Amino acid sequence: MQDVTITINGDIVTGTIDERTLLLDFIRDVAGKTGTHNGCLEARCGCCSVEVEGDIVKSCNVLALQVAGRSVTTIEGLSKERLRPVEHVTSQSLAGMYAPLEAMGADVNDLHPVQVAFHQCHALQCGFCTPGMVMVMKNYLEENPEPTRDDVRTAIAGNLCRCTGYQHIVDAGMMAAETMRSQPDNSRPAPARPAHDH
Amino acid sequence: MTQAPARPVASGVAAKLVGQSVPRKEDLALLTGTARFIDDIRLPGMVYAKILRSEVAHARVRSVDTSTALTMPGVLDAMCGADLVGKVKPWGDLMQDLLVGDHTPFAVDKVLYHGQELAAVVASSRYEALDALEKIEVDLDQLKAYVDPEEAIAPGAGLIQEGITYEFGDGNIFDRYKVRIGDIDVAEEEADVVVRQRFTTNRQAGAALDPHGCIADFDSFTGVLTIYSSTQSIYMVRDVLADVLQMPRNKVRVIIPEVGAGFGSKAQIFPYEVIAAIFSMRLGRPVHLVLTRKEIFQSGTARNGQVRYAELMCKRDGTITGYRDYIIHNTGAMSVWGNQVLHIGTNVGMLPYPIPNIRVDGDIVHTNTTPGGALRGFGIPQMIWAKEQLVDMAAAELGLSALEIRSRNVVRPEVFPFRTPMGHVIDSTTIYDCLQKSAEAIGFEEHTAHPTPYEGIGLAVSMKYTSCRHPSFDTDQSAVRLRLETDGTVTIYSSDVTHGQGHATMLSQIVADVLGVGFEKITLAQPDSLNSPFGLGTYASRGAAVLGTACRMAAERLRERLLTIAAHVLDADIASLEMSNDRVYIARLPDSGLYLEILAGIVAYRTHQLPPGFEPSLEATATYDTPTEREGADGSGNLSVTYSGAAHAARVRVDPETGLIRIVDYVMAHDTGVVINPLVVEGQHQGGFLMGMGMALGEDYLYDDEGRLLNASFKNYLAPTATDMPELDHNFEIPAPSLTIPGGQKGAGESGTGPVPAAVGNAVFNASGVRFTSLPITPEKMLLALREKERQGLSVFRFPDDMPDFTGPRTHAEWPEPDLSESVDFDWDSFDEIEDLELDDLGDVDGAP
Known part of the structure; x- marks a missing residue:
């Protein structure tokens, strides 16, 4: 057993772990962020993709020890703002003028453009592959702001989806790229917070 | 901070939502990582089970010994097939009105396929459970395996499923199917062209990315077994599990987490659900049992x-x-x-x-x-x-x-x-x-x-x-219960599990149109066998047509109730009323009327305003069974x-x-x-x-x-x-x-x-x-x-048929004939007559020993 500290979405997280612990399990069990999913444990499906200081890694294929002291961003790190309370809707109707994000007390700006595009393009069905898919897409589009559809396909070739046939995911990638080009300042690095006890 | 803009009071009749590409309600939790799939659930005191699976495809089981595994650090319990003989009931295949009891939690006498369950352990952590699996000693006597189905029915092939007598089958033929429409011989004689070919198809996995798995949580004081399972059908899991464990069905509670797809591969009960349940009942602790990708390929159908x-x-x-x-x-x-x-x-x-x-x-x-x-x-x-x-x-x-x-x-x-x-x-x-x-x-x-x-x-x-x-399954029903909550929101209860199809969105669109309630005010409850209406589950492309119809019927019943109350309160003719924009109003006065929350408040808290004798209920239930044959x-x-x-x-x-x-x-x-x-x-x-x-x-x-x-x-x-x-x-x-x-x-x-x-x-x-x-x-x-x-x-x-080394039949004359043993010549006409007999004709069966 060994003490390991990793910064996850700006939070400093320390845990005493079995040396065999995967980064995936550290994120899920020590930091308690279960949005990063275990789909195969052999670095094939991409459901566990996270960012380690700007690089995408499949967290099932990395030991937590290997990223000790470094900074990791997971799906939960993309939309921290959304965690504010949901406004309760009472008697005023929105039928016929449907605006789901607004109705949820959220704002389009609370979500990353990739998340917004996935919602609008119906790029997720069961949603299990979505966190990994979104992390990969975000990372790719930050470095490649003007991709073709084939570029987007290649970018997500390491992420499996069994539901969508990928068509709407590629649509979402193109839509997100456009949004990100028009709002170059959408990266909001989260401030570091005091360490939690884990 | 961004403020949501003020909402205007909508006037006039709201547009219908059915037919529109409404973005899905389900998405936000899935997009932000807050959705809880089976592997994301953590219960207090939860322990981890793992299954040892056979590395050979066909074998006699000489012995399975878990005694060394039980001594490993962190190990709490272990079991194998022999431990459960006579203690749990087999379950099984659907076959022409019959259930064949050929499924057991573990292989007992024989292993029938690569990956079949042989034993399981439960330990404080996954790692300890995996370490202990390696210490289970298995002695198998390997038999010839039949991979090719034509080889499995060739004369002299060994028997795979032993000890089961099939009513219509024979040997490795488990059941037979036949269609006789018109006269094929005349059709062949009179045809100008007959084309023939032998075709084969492959095995394919659903390979839903969300793994098959469950968490079983038994309360030894109340006797309630709660099982969270990544399944497409809660009542199939509940009814079979209760039968296997011989428990009352209202003491088995199946709750659905977020389910990350199934494609049919989760439309049944699996041995791991039984194994986790038994471990939890033996330990009195929640038991986590989620399969690995390899296990899902091997055993997930x-x-x-x-x-x-x-x-x-x-x-x-x-x-x-x-x-x-x-x-x-x-x-x-x-x-x-x-x-x-x-x-x-x-x-x-x-x-x-x-x-x-x-x-x-x-x-x-x-x-x-x-x-x-x-x-x-x-x-x-x-x-x-x-x-x-x-x-x-x-x-x-x-x-x-x-x-x-x-x-x-x-x-x-x-x-x-x-x-x-x-x-x-x-x-x-x-x-x-x-x-x-x-x-x-x-x-x-x-x-x-x-x-x-x-x-x-x-x-x-x-x-x-x-x-x-x-x-073998004479039903096609789905059900929805709707509840108007006391603030004018609506909750939909259904047992048909949404796992990617967007039931919450689709059903909300239907309810929004029938009740005139805002789409954002409608919530779909997670299926839970303790409070969801009975329905078959999500498979066979039934969601929109069958479940959607049940939902429409329930919404129409609720609408009828609400209109009746509103007609009484407004002293208006029921035919003059409309529902839209969260209100019931007189058709020519669309900007007036009673909000649904007011009507709900009358039913819940001010019942003297109801029509005399009106049952104060905010719920409506409907079950739809299709007119199929x-x-x-x-x-x-x-x-x-x-x-x-x-x-x-x-x-x-x-x-x-x-x-x-x-x-x-x-x-x-x-x-x-x-x-x-x-x-x-x-x-x-x-x-x-x-x-x-x-x-x-x-x-x-x-x-x-x-x-x-x-x-x-x-x-x-x-x-x-x-x-x-x-x-x-x-x-x-x-x-x-x-x-x-x-x-x-x-x-x-x-x-x-x-x-x-x-x-x-x-x-x-x-x-x-x-x-x-x-x-x-x-x-x-x-x-x-x-x-x-x-x-x-x-x-x-x-x-491959035109290859010189192709050994299969090439012409119709060489094609195999189905084995016409006696069971195939079963007299179906007389069978129908038997079905038509009145029960009285069979005598008094109540007194039979």
């Missing part, structure tokens, strides 16, 4: 493989007059659904042609392979793969185009509903228009006139059922309430150097009736295509001679990636609203899969001159076939 000796008979003008088939249906070592897959797939797979003469014999066969199960398409892709290729072969002999022969035959009645000879009642369809649209959009005429070398076009048409009334003795019957049409056209390019086959364009034209949410339905079709494409071009279970599954990993199980896929932007909906379903909708989930392997196969033939008779069509097979075709100097060629 796979598509049933088939061998089909299929024949199609046609008149000179192209009219299809007969279809004959002998099918060997490989359903693996055991299979809850395998039998039904053959019945449903073959019955519905006859469509969209009203074929007058049909003779089918099917042997449902056990092999030492992964259990067969439900998988998107449910037998229809296999049937269409054979039949739609025969249609192209007949067209070639008759000098007709692939479009002409199909145009001549697709069901196109003058009057609906129309009953086909097979018994399908087609209540509406635009399949002819879909066919024309798909051919036009792919450029069929243009390509036929000016073909490009190594590029080909293929067509295929199919229809998909929207029901699950099976020969059971299968008749001749195999005919209308098994589906309505049929969704699919006409697909593929354009493929074959690289003769590498054998690589690329789908460069793909057109899907569908009739899904009234589409509730076009974007969601488009997504269903695209996903359905992916599964069909995987089946056509790469996905397969590879076994060695000893029955070991060699590719239980995404490393070498070739699930399509984004770069493998064509652009799927040529989608057309030509709706023919269902006349039977009140809202007009038809099932969308599986109609995108049915035609894909056949359309690709036909296109590959058109491109390369090679008629592939076995799936999947891989680059290796393509290279072999091209080389052999060239060596023999042929322009067209069937593969």
